[in-house]
Amino acid sequence: xxxxxxxxxxxxxxxxxxxxxxxxxxxxxxxxxxxxxxxxxxxxxxxxxxxxxxxxxxxxxxxxxxxxxxxxxxxxxxxxxxxxxxxxxxxxxxxxxxxxxxxxxxxxxxxxxxxxxxxxxxxxxxxxxxxxxxxxxxxxxxxxxxxxxxxxxxxxxxxxxxxxxxxxxxxxxxxxxxxxxxxxxxxxxxxxxxxxxxxxxxxxxxxxxxxxxxxxxxxxxxxxxxxxxxxxxxxxxxxxxxxxxxxxxxxxxxxxxxxxxxxxxxxx
DNA sequence: TGTCAATGCTAAG
DNA sequence: TTAGCCTTGACAA
Numbered sequence: 001x002x003x004x005x006x007x008x009x010x011x012x013x014x015x016x017x018x019x020x021x022x023x024x025x026x027x028x029x030x031x032x033x034x035x036x037x038x039x040x041x042x043x044x045x046x047x048x049x050x051x052x053x054x055x056x057x058x059x060x061x062x063x064x065x066x067x068x069x070x071x072x073x074x075x076x077x078x079x080x081x082x083x084x085x086x087x088x089x090x091x092x093x094x095x096x097x098x099x100x101x102x103x104x105x106x107x108x109x110x111x112x113x114x115x116x117x118x119x120x121x122x123x124x125x126x127x128x129x130x131x132x133x134x135x136x137x138x139x140x141x142x143x144x145x146x147x148x149x150x151x152x153x154x155x156x157x158x159x160x161x162x163x164x165x166x167x168x169x170x171x172x173x174x175x176x177x178x179x180x181x182x183x184x185x186x187x188x189x190x191x192x193x194x195x196x197x198x199x200x201x202x203x204x205x206x207x208x209x210x211x212x213x214x215x216x217x218x219x220x221x222x223x224x225x226x227x228x229x230x231x232x233x234x235x236x237x238x239x240x241x242x243x244x245x246x247x248x249x250x251x252x253x254x255x256x257x258x259x260x261x262x263x264x265x266x267x268x
Numbered sequence: 269t270g271t272c273a274a275t276g277c278t279a280a281g
Numbered sequence: 282t283t284a285g286c287c288t289t290g291a292c293a294a
Contacts, residue, residue: 003275031287052276069276070288086288102288104277153277160275207275227291228275235275256283257276 002067004158005201007049008126010073012202014056015047017075017096024092028083035108036089039063051124051157053117055109062114065089068104124157125194126202132191139179139187146182147175148255150190159194162228162235163201165260166209167193169233174266175259206230214243234260 020043027036039058046057056063065071080090080097089100100106109117122138123130138155139146149155150164159167168175171189173182182190201207207230215231216223221243226236233243237260238251247264 006275067276068287069274071276072288088287104287106287151276162275258274 002052002071003160003163003198003201003207004049004051004124004126005198005207006205007052007054007067007158008202009205010054011047011049011056013073013075014044014054014091014098017098018044018056018091018093019047020044021093024090026090026092028087028090032088032106035063035106038108049124050118050127051121051153052160053121053157055114060111062109062111064105064107064109064114064117065100065103066105068102071103072101074099074101121153121157122155125191125198126158132187135191136184136187139182140184142179144179145175145254146173146177146179147259149179151255151257156194158198161257161259162207162230162232163194163197163209165235166207166232167197169262169266170209170211172265172268174268175254175261177268201230204230207232207235209233210243219243234262236260 022041022043023039024041025036025039027033039061042058044056044058048055048057052066054065075096075098077096080092083090083099086101087099088103088106091098122135123132135156139149142149147164147168150159151161167190170193171186173186197209207228210231210233212218224231228236234249237249239248241247242249242262242264245262245264247262249260249262252259
C-alpha cells in the first residue's frame with residue numbers, strides 16, 4: 001500500500017481523529033501490548049511523516065510506525081468493532097478508531113532515537129524543510145543505477161516502486177543509467193516532478209501520473225484495471241503497449257523489486 | 269487448501 | 282545477493 005504520500009495522509013488523519021483528546025490504546029494481537037499500555041489514556045500531541053516513517057507524538061514518547069510492504073491502517077467512526085485478524089495496534093476515542101495491521105515497525109522512541117531515524121533518511125519531497133541538494137550530491141557521485149538510487153531512502157525519502165518507475169518514464173530517462181550520469185538539469189526536473197506528483201498523491205490517496213493528453217478520456221481507451229487504483233504509464237503494465245509510443249512495457253527484476261519501463265520512450 | 273504477490277527493509281553471507 | 286519478516290487477498294486446484 002504505502003509510498004510516502006500515504007504516510008503523510010496517515011499523519012494528517014491520525015491528527016484529525018486523535019489530537020488533543022485522550023486516546024484508548026491497545027494491542028488486540030498482543031505484540032505491542034507493553035507500548036500500548038504506556039500510551040493508553042494519553043492525548044496525541046502531534047503527527048509527522050518523513051518518507052515512509054510515521055511518528056505520533058505523545059509527550060516525550062514517539063510512536064514510530066513503518067508499514068513495510070503490506071502494512072496498513074483502517075479507520076472508522078463510532079465505536080470500534082471486534083478486532084478482525086492481526087491487529088497490532090488499536091487507537092480509539094468516542095468519535096472514531098483506527099486499527100494497524102502488518103507493520104514492519106511499531107515501537108516507542110525517545111526524542112533522541114527519533115532524531116536518529118530522521119538523520120538516516122534523505123530529503124522527502126513532501127516536506128517543506130527538504131534539501132534536494134543533499135540527494136543530488138549522492139546521486140552525482142554514485143555508479144549505482146538511477147532506478148536503485150531513487151528507491152534508496154538514504155538518498156530520497158518516500159519514493160517507492162510506483163513513483164520511481166513513473167517519474168523516470170515522464171522524464172524519458174533510462175532506469176539503467178548511472179546516477180553520476182544524470183545531469184543537474186535532469187535532477188532538478190526529477191525533484192520538481194516528484195514534489196508535484198506526490199502532493200497530488202496526498203490529496204487523492206492514490207498515485208496518478210498520466211498527463212491530461214494520455215488519460216482514458218482523452219485517448220478513448222478503457223481506464224486501467226489494477227488494484228492499485230491510479231492511472232499510470234508503466235507501473236505493472238508489463239507487455240501492454242506504451243501509452244505514448246506503443247512499445248510493449250518491459251519488466252525486470254532489480255534489487256529484488258520489479259522495475260517497469262518503456263524501452264521506446266526511455267532511451268536517454 | 270495451497271500458493272503467490274504486494275506501493276519495504278534489514279541482516280546475514 | 283539472498284533469506285527472512287510483517288499480513289492479507291486473489292487466484293488455482
